[in-house]
Amino acid sequence: MATTDRPPAPGPARYPRQATRLALAHALSAAERGLAVIPLSRTKLPALRSPHRDQRDGPRCHGECGRPGHGVYDASTDPARIRALFDAAPWATGYGIACGLPPHHLIGIDLDTKTGTDSTTALRELALNHLFTIPPTIVVITPSGGRHLWLTGPPDVVVPNSAGRLAPGIDIRGAGGYLVGPGSRTDLGRYTTAPGTDHLAPAPCPRSLLRLLLPPPPRTRNPAAGAASATGAHGRGLVQFVLAAHAGQRNTRLFWAACRAYEDGIGEALTDALVQAAVHTGLTDREARSTVASAARMSRRPTE
Structure with missing residues (x-):
C-alpha cells in the first residue's frame, strides 16, 4: 500500500474548512504580535508529519532540510510561510505558538485539571512561599477548564519544558515547546482567551518564579x-x-x-x-x- 505525507482525505463534516480558515486567521493575528506559529490537528499535535519519519539513522533534522513537518521548528511569523504550512495541512483546526523564541521568549504555565490535583491552589502556595505574584497577563482557558498563563522570560535564559516538576498539575512550556493558541478547536472543544485578558501583552515572569522554572544547578560544595x-x-x-x-x-x-x-x-x-x-x-x-x-x-x- 502506498504511503503519503498526509492522512487520508478527511470528510467535510469531520474537518470543516471553516475551522481551518478560522485557525489560519487566528494564527496570522498571533504572528502580527510577534508570536511564531504552526498548524495543529484536532488532537493538539502538529498537523504535518515529519518528512524523516522512516529515517532511523543519522542526525536529527530541525528543519535544515527545508521541508515542513518538523513540529515547533517550523514555527514562523512570516504570513506567506504560515499560509503555506496551512495549505499543506488542510485538516488543521488549530495552531500552536512556539515558546522561548524572540521577541517575547514566551513561557507557558499550564494549570491542569487532572483528577485529584488543584493546580491553582498549588501555584498560589508557591507564590506565598517564594514571595511572588503573577502579574496581569494573557490567560487562555482550555476546553477541560484548565488555564494557560502566558509570561515572558529574559532573552539569555532558556526555560525547559517540564511536567509536574514545579507542583502536581502544573506543566511548563518553554524552549522547544508550544502552547495551543486561543481560537483553536480540538476534539475536546475550543481554546478561548479569558475575559479581560485578550488585550494584554504577555507579562514578565517574576524573578522568584523564574528561578523555580530553571533546572537545579550542578551539585557543588556548600x-x-x-x-x-x-x-x-x-x-x-x-x-x-x-x-x-x-x-x-x-x-x-x-x-x-x-x-x-x-x-x-x-x-x-x-x-x-x-x-x-x-x-x-x-x-x-x-x-x-x-x-x-x-x-x-x-x-x-x-x-x-
Whole structure:
C-alpha cells in the first residue's frame, strides 16, 4: 500500500474548512504580535508529519532540510510561510505558538485539571512561599477548564519544558515547546482567551518564579564549607552572613562581607565562596563579582 505525507482525505463534516480558515486567521493575528506559529490537528499535535519519519539513522533534522513537518521548528511569523504550512495541512483546526523564541521568549504555565490535583491552589502556595505574584497577563482557558498563563522570560535564559516538576498539575512550556493558541478547536472543544485578558501583552515572569522554572544547578560544595576549608571559621561566618541576605540587602551584605575579608587578608581566597553565596540568594555571577571587585578596591591599603 502506498504511503503519503498526509492522512487520508478527511470528510467535510469531520474537518470543516471553516475551522481551518478560522485557525489560519487566528494564527496570522498571533504572528502580527510577534508570536511564531504552526498548524495543529484536532488532537493538539502538529498537523504535518515529519518528512524523516522512516529515517532511523543519522542526525536529527530541525528543519535544515527545508521541508515542513518538523513540529515547533517550523514555527514562523512570516504570513506567506504560515499560509503555506496551512495549505499543506488542510485538516488543521488549530495552531500552536512556539515558546522561548524572540521577541517575547514566551513561557507557558499550564494549570491542569487532572483528577485529584488543584493546580491553582498549588501555584498560589508557591507564590506565598517564594514571595511572588503573577502579574496581569494573557490567560487562555482550555476546553477541560484548565488555564494557560502566558509570561515572558529574559532573552539569555532558556526555560525547559517540564511536567509536574514545579507542583502536581502544573506543566511548563518553554524552549522547544508550544502552547495551543486561543481560537483553536480540538476534539475536546475550543481554546478561548479569558475575559479581560485578550488585550494584554504577555507579562514578565517574576524573578522568584523564574528561578523555580530553571533546572537545579550542578551539585557543588556548600559555599560555607568551601570557605571553612580555605579561610577557617571566620570565612565561613562571612559566607553565612551573605547567605542570610533577603531581597534589597543582597548587594549590601556582599559588599560588607567582602570588605571584611579583604581587610583581614583572606579576600582572594574567599572570593569564589562569597560569589557563590550571593548567586544562591539571587544575584547574577556578574553582579556578585562586580560587587566583590568594588570591595577589593575600597579595602586596598595605600602603598607607602
